[in-house]
Amino acid sequence: MAQLQATPVRTLSLSGRRRGGGAATRPQRSMVAFRCSASARGYNITLLPGDGIGPEVVAVAKDALSVAGSKEGFELRFQEMLMGGAALDAVGVPLPDETLAAARKSDAILLGAIGGYKWDNNEKHLKPETGLLSIRAGLGVFANLRPATVLPQLVDASTLKKEVAEGVDIMVVRELTGGIYFGKPRGFGTNDKGEEIGFNTELYAVSEIDRIARVAFEVARKRGGKLCSVDKANVLEASMLWRKRVSAIASEYPDVELSHMYVDNAAMQLVRNPKQFDTIVTNNIFGDILSDEASMITGSIGMLPSASVGESGPGLFEPIHGSAPDIAGQDKANPLATILSAAMLLKYGLGLESAAKRIELGTYILLARHWLDASEWERKS
Numbered sequence: 330m331a332q333l334q335a336t337p338v339r340t341l342s343l344s345g346r347r348r349g350g351g352a353a354t355r356p357q358r359s360m361v362a363f364r365c366s367a368s369a370r371g372y373n374i375t376l377l378p379g380d381g382i383g384p385e386v387v388a389v390a391k392d393a394l395s396v397a398g399s400k401e402g403f404e405l406r407f408q409e410m411l412m413g414g415a416a417l418d419a420v421g422v423p424l425p426d427e428t429l430a431a432a433r434k435s436d437a438i439l440l441g442a443i444g445g446y447k448w449d450n451n452e453k454h455l456k457p458e459t460g461l462l463s464i465r466a467g468l469g470v471f472a473n474l475r476p477a478t479v480l481p482q483l484v485d486a487s488t489l490k491k492e493v494a495e496g497v498d499i500m501v502v503r504e505l506t507g508g509i510y511f512g513k514p515r516g517f518g519t520n521d522k523g524e525e526i527g528f529n530t531e532l533y534a535v536s537e538i539d540r541i542a543r544v545a546f547e548v549a550r551k552r553g554g555k556l557c558s559v560d561k562a563n564v565l566e567a568s569m570l571w572r573k574r575v576s577a578i579a580s581e582y583p584d585v586e587l588s589h590m591y592v593d594n595a596a597m598q599l600v601r602n603p604k605q606f607d608t609i610v611t612n613n614i615f616g617d618i619l620s621d622e623a624s625m626i627t628g629s630i631g632m633l634p635s636a637s638v639g640e641s642g643p644g645l646f647e648p649i650h651g652s653a654p655d656i657a658g659q660d661k662a663n664p665l666a667t668i669l670s671a672a673m674l675l676k677y678g679l680g681l682e683s684a685a686k687r688i689e690l691g692t693y694i695l696l697a698r699h700w701l702d703a704s705e706w707e708r709k710s
C-alpha cells in the first residue's frame with residue numbers, strides 16, 4: 330500500500346472547451362477547485378473500495394488510472410482506506426477518523442460503493458450509508474456533477490425513441506448540502522385544527538447559491554457553453570433568490586449562455602427534447618429528481634459516473650450504482666461507471682483533461698468492441 334504524503338494545497342483554474350473558442354473573462358479563481366501535489370506530476374489518490382462489487386470495480390478503475398498516468402507522464406500514488414460495511418466489520422464505525430483524515434490530505438478520492446444485506450438492520454449511526462453522508466460532509470463537497478451521456482452503442486437501451494435519445498450529453502449540477510433536505514425548521518407538529526403535520530423548509534443563502542452557480546458556469550464552460558438554471562421562481566421565494574443570484578453570477582461568465590426554466594417544464598423537456606440541454610444547475614431536491622430522470626435517458630445505471638466537489642480540497646468521485654450484493658464476487662460487475670468516475674477524477678479533480686480523454690476513449694472503444702462481438706455472435710448463432 331502506497332504511503333500518502335502530506336501535500337501543500339494550491340487552487341488551480343480549469344481551462345477547456347469554450348463556445349466560440351475565444352479568450353474569456355475569467356472569474357478571480359475557479360470554484361471547481363482541486364488540490365495539486367507539491368510534485369507537479371504526482372498525485373495522491375485515496376481509494377475507498379467499500380463493499381459488495383466496490384472492490385472489484387475500483388481495482389479496474391485503479392488500473393485505468395495507472396495506465397493513463399504512465400501514458401501521460403504523471404504518477405498516481407494510491408492509498409486504500411476502509412469505509413462502509415468493511416469499516417464496520419474491521420473497526421466498528423462506517424467512516425473511521427483515519428479514512429477521513431487520509432481523504433482530506435489527498436488530491437482526489439475514488440469510491441466504489443457501500444452497503445449490503447449484512448448491515449441493513451444496523452442502527453442509523455452504524456449503517457454503511459451514514460459513512461457516505463459523513464464523508465461528503467467531512468469533505469465539504471456541495472456540488473454534485475452527474476453526467477448523462479447516451480453512447481451510440483447503447484442508444485437502444487434508452488426507453489426513449491432512438492431519434493430523441495441519440496446524441497444526448499447532459500451534465501446535471503446539483504446543490505448537495507442545502508435546501509429542503511437540510512433547512513430548519515423541520516419536523517412534526519400539530520396545526521390549528523389539531524391535525525398532525527410534517528414540515529420542511531426550503532432555504533438558500535446567497536453564498537450557497539453563488540458558489541454552486543460558479544461551479545456550474547465553470548462546468549458549462551468546459552462543455553458546450555450553455556447553462557440552464559432550473560427553479561420554481563414563479564412560486565417559491567428561495568427559487569426567486571436562486572434565479573436572481575444565478576443571473577448576477579452570469580456576468581462573470583460572458584462566454585456561457587444562461588437560460589432559466591421552471592422545474593415542471595424541465596422535467597417535461599428532459600423526455601421531450603433532451604438534446605436541448607448541455608449543463609443544468611439546480612437545487613438539492615430538484616437535482617435529486619432531475620439527475621435520476623436524466624440518467625434514465627441513457628438506459629443503463631452501470632455506465633453512470635458522478636463527482637462531488639467543494640470550494641477547495643479534494644473531490645469525491647464514485648459510480649451512481651450501489652454495491653450490488655446480488656452479484657458481488659461473481660465477476661459480473663460492470664466497472665465502466667467507476668472507470669468513467671476515474672475519468673471525471675482526472676478532469677474535474679486534477680485538471681488533467683487529456684488523461685481523462687484517454688480513459689473516456691478507451692471506454693468507448695471497449696464498448697464498441699463488445700458491441701461488435703455481440704453482433705458477430707448474434708449473426709453466427
Ligand SMILES: NC(=O)c1ccc[n+]([C@@H]2O[C@H](COP(=O)([O-])OP(=O)(O)OC[C@H]3O[C@@H](n4cnc5c(N)ncnc54)[C@H](O)[C@@H]3O)[C@@H](O)[C@H]2O)c1
Binds near residue numbers: 647664
Ligand atoms: N453510493 C453508494 O454506495 C450506494 C448507492 C446506492 C445503493 N447503495 C447500497 O447498495 C446496496 C444495494 O442497493 P440496490 O440493490 O438498491 O442498488 P444497486 O445499484 O447496488 O443494484 C441494483 C441492481 O443493479 C445491478 N447493478 C448495480 N451496479 C451494477 C454494475 N456495476 N454492474 C452490473 N450490475 C449492477 C445490481 O446487481 C442490482 O440488480 C444497498 O445496501 C444500498 O444501500 C449504495
